Amino acid sequence: MAQPAAATRTPFALLAGPAMAGDAVAALMRRMGLQPEVCGADALPLRLALGPLTATLDRAAAALLDFADPADRATSSLGIGLLGDWRTKGGCWVVELGGADGAADAPSPPLVDYLKLLVLLIDAFDAAQIFWSPARLWTGAPQFRGAIAEMQASGMPPVLHLVAFRRRDDAGGERVGTRGLAAFAGQELEAPVPPGWDMAAMVKRLARLALDMMLNGAVARAQQAPGLERGETVALTPQPASGARPATVLVEFSADR
Known part of the structure; x- marks a missing residue:
């Protein structure tokens, strides 16, 4: 579209x-x-x-x-x-x-x-x-x-005033993505919502990643890092732009609970 x-x-x-x-x-x-x-x-x-x-x-x-x-x-x-x-x-x-x-x-x-x-x-x-x-x-x-x-x-940078966080449902389940981050870092973020996580939990974590990208630039390669809380990990996979969809980093959260 x-x-x-x-x-x-x-x-x-x-x-x-x-x-x-x-x-x-x-x-x-x-x-x-x-x-x-x-x-x-x-x-x-x-x-x-x-x-x-x-x-x-x-x-x-x-x-x-x-x-x-x-x-x-x-x-x-x-x-x-x-x-x-x-x-x-x-x-x-x-x-x-x-x-x-x-x-x-x-x-x-x-x-x-x-x-x-x-x-x-x-x-x-x-x-x-x-x-x-x-x-x-x-x-x-x-x-x-x-x-x-x-x-x-x-x-x-004041992430919440410059980047919107949008929730959507598709065939793959619930996802939360950024809109506006590409103006600063050249990429957006998109993450499936883990079971039991609410919008506040997703925004808290994605905003932290967005801030890092606004300060340090785009994610150049796939990587895994510790998450926000003990036992959490976050996997980042950059994906190229496709049609109207901007370059996007797929974010996958996992936690030992």
């Missing part, structure tokens, strides 16, 4: 906050030192610059709002609820990565700078919620801002 166009484009974020006129947005960006340049005949979109990174700021088009629809079962959220008029009140902004040196699908400085830019824009627009497109994930903007600030201090 083909992915929606928004799912395959450059990483972007949506900021849901108060409405603002285009001229006022440009003036605000100038005061913030983001060097706004008008990209068309109107006041929007704007091209912004932060160090080596450039990004495009605009009002979110209908196709992007459809892609981010929180009522769609394919969309994830981290403990938030959007107001009913979030689509129509004119305060949903798209910030799209563009023009930076380096690839956006690796843990490179430009992508880190992009997250820093999002923090600045959350404050500028007084955003209440943020949608992160690689994970197709809504989260509270103040919480996202705090998590990125903590990352800048500690160097530890």
